[in-house]
Amino acid sequence: xxxxxxxxxxxxxxxxxxxxxxxxxxxxxxxxxxxxxxxxxxxxxxxxxxxxxxxxxxxxxxxxxxxxxxxxxxxxxxxxxxxxxxxxxxxxxxxxxxxxxxxxxxxxxxxxxxxxxxxxx
Amino acid sequence: xxxxxxxxxxxxxxxxxxxxxxxxxxxxxxxxxxxxxxxxxxxxxxxxxxxxxxxxxxxxxxxxxxxxxxxxxxxxxxxxxxxxxxxxxxxxxxxxxxxxxxxxxxxxxxxxxxxxxxxxxxxxxxxxxxxxxxxxxxxxxxxxxxxxxxxxxxxxxxxxxxxxxxxxxxxxxxxxxxxxxxxxxxxxxxxxxxxxxxxxxxxxxxxxxxxxxxxxxxxxxxxxxxxxxxxxxxxxxxxxxxxxxxxxxxxxxxxxxxxxxxxxxxxxxxxxxxxxxxxxxxxxxxxxxxxxxxxxxxxxxxxxxxxxxxxxxxxxxxxxxxxxxxxxxxxxxxxxxxxxxxxxxxxxxxxxxxxxxxxxxxxxxxxxxxxx
Numbered sequence: 001x002x003x004x005x006x007x008x009x010x011x012x013x014x015x016x017x018x019x020x021x022x023x024x025x026x027x028x029x030x031x032x033x034x035x036x037x038x039x040x041x042x043x044x045x046x047x048x049x050x051x052x053x054x055x056x057x058x059x060x061x062x063x064x065x066x067x068x069x070x071x072x073x074x075x076x077x078x079x080x081x082x083x084x085x086x087x088x089x090x091x092x093x094x095x096x097x098x099x100x101x102x103x104x105x106x107x108x109x110x111x112x113x114x115x116x117x118x119x120x121x
Numbered sequence: 122x123x124x125x126x127x128x129x130x131x132x133x134x135x136x137x138x139x140x141x142x143x144x145x146x147x148x149x150x151x152x153x154x155x156x157x158x159x160x161x162x163x164x165x166x167x168x169x170x171x172x173x174x175x176x177x178x179x180x181x182x183x184x185x186x187x188x189x190x191x192x193x194x195x196x197x198x199x200x201x202x203x204x205x206x207x208x209x210x211x212x213x214x215x216x217x218x219x220x221x222x223x224x225x226x227x228x229x230x231x232x233x234x235x236x237x238x239x240x241x242x243x244x245x246x247x248x249x250x251x252x253x254x255x256x257x258x259x260x261x262x263x264x265x266x267x268x269x270x271x272x273x274x275x276x277x278x279x280x281x282x283x284x285x286x287x288x289x290x291x292x293x294x295x296x297x298x299x300x301x302x303x304x305x306x307x308x309x310x311x312x313x314x315x316x317x318x319x320x321x322x323x324x325x326x327x328x329x330x331x332x333x334x335x336x337x338x339x340x341x342x343x344x345x346x347x348x349x350x351x352x353x354x355x356x357x358x359x360x361x362x363x364x365x366x367x368x369x370x371x372x373x374x375x376x377x378x379x380x381x382x383x384x385x386x387x388x389x390x391x392x393x394x395x396x397x398x399x400x401x402x403x404x405x406x407x408x409x410x411x412x413x414x415x416x417x418x419x420x421x422x423x424x425x426x427x428x429x430x431x432x433x434x435x436x437x438x439x440x441x442x443x444x445x446x447x448x449x450x451x452x453x454x455x456x457x458x459x460x461x462x463x464x465x466x467x468x469x470x471x472x473x474x475x476x477x478x479x480x481x482x483x484x485x486x487x488x489x490x491x492x493x
Contacts, residue, residue, distance in 0.1 A: 010235040013134045014215040018208045021138070022361065025184075029357035032184050042192040044264040045352050063276050066429070070279040073437065077286040080444065081242060084294040087448060092456055095448040102441050109437070118433050120426030 065117055069109075076105050129230055137234055141214060145367045146176040151407075152414045159418040180360060188356030193263030202261060203358045206254025207365030210372050213247035216240045217375045218302045219402045220385050223395040232385070232399065233302060240301035241289050244376050248285070248331055251369060252278045255333075258362070259350035270349025273339050273425065277330055280432035281337075285327035287440030291320040291447045292380045305384035312383040316450075319443045321381045323436060325412075328373040330432070332366065335417040339425055374409040378402060382409075 079101070087094040112118060150165065150173050157164025165172030190199060220232030237243055252275055259271020293299060295317055296307040304313075314321050330337040341349030351362045378384060382405050389397030423431075453462045 007235040007237045011215050014212055014234060017134050017138050018211045022204050025357050029184050029188060033356055034187050041189055044191055044193045063272050066276050073283045080290045084290045088297060088451055092452050095452050099445050106441060120429050
């Protein structure tokens, strides 16, 4: 069994190996690949036309709402993980309590659903 | 730790890295061949026997291609994004146990790079880090299609991540450990796929969405978004995205194998005891990936509104219900004893099956059908 820090040391080694791979790839590409920038080449991609305006177009608010919903349920799973680790020792009470908690959040999801937030228009 | 330990550690990291790269290389070839076969084509044939070296040829080609940085791009972010997209996939694989262990130079070398006590959480964390690479790539390109692809992709990945984490929570509740090696140990008698089948299905679907694989490849839907978030990428940076995507596929399949399909477990003869678990693991990963390729060849890309609706209205409620059911399944036998709980579960299951069979019969027929 490895110690706590040892296992993260290995992860660090993987990270270093990954960065090394990227460095080698970029280095090799810098040596091998041609570099002849032309204005037309550097222009933003557009289907055959010259691009108009800047590339950062506005995106719709609906993505933002889904971001909110995601935060709610992601925080919920942060609560779920420690609970799932220990609930067996706590018995039925823990399951019922978690059911109430999930029920409240599910109510929120149902509310969002009824409000038409989940409908992609 | 002495020098030999360090050498073995570095050797392990190097071997796993190389192994992963070769696996990805063969996997891309396999995917192209299988899809070609399903569409009655030949697929790649020229590079190497039956075209097995096609990925290598593609990779070498990309090294010789010019890497363009568009004038509108946000340069530093644009350059770093492919790296951010690729690294988490490798890091997630670091905690997967892909075999037992082998004795080298008198030391026991486990077939698992790291075994942190938070294995599942680590996998989940790395899966969510991958989205940064995609979003940053799309944003920094300073172009319309990549931006749309990135925003779509972030919405898709965060939505399905919840479903995925719910599936993982169910497995964690059933096994009682976050450590992946212990989860494999816990599957000695029966694989998790049987008691946790709903979680398995949820995980596989969420995994497809997390890796942007068809039918969930909307972030790079070529008919609408040219190539999505990597439209402006070329040369080696494009290759990194491609590599990251396939390493991700391998990782998602490996996690599925580890959590649900018994990991490296399988019947083995008594010769070379360390080889068989490795082969079993590879075979299972191959089976899962084959399933993913099959899905790609079979299903058309789904519409974005349906994708989001499926994630939020089907996958997440189902996952929540299944988490609570798993809790009940684990705890109830302690309270009421095994017999009554099994009987009760059988009655509920039977009633559900009966209801699903009876429901279409009770529904009135559509008028057009009656008239015929």
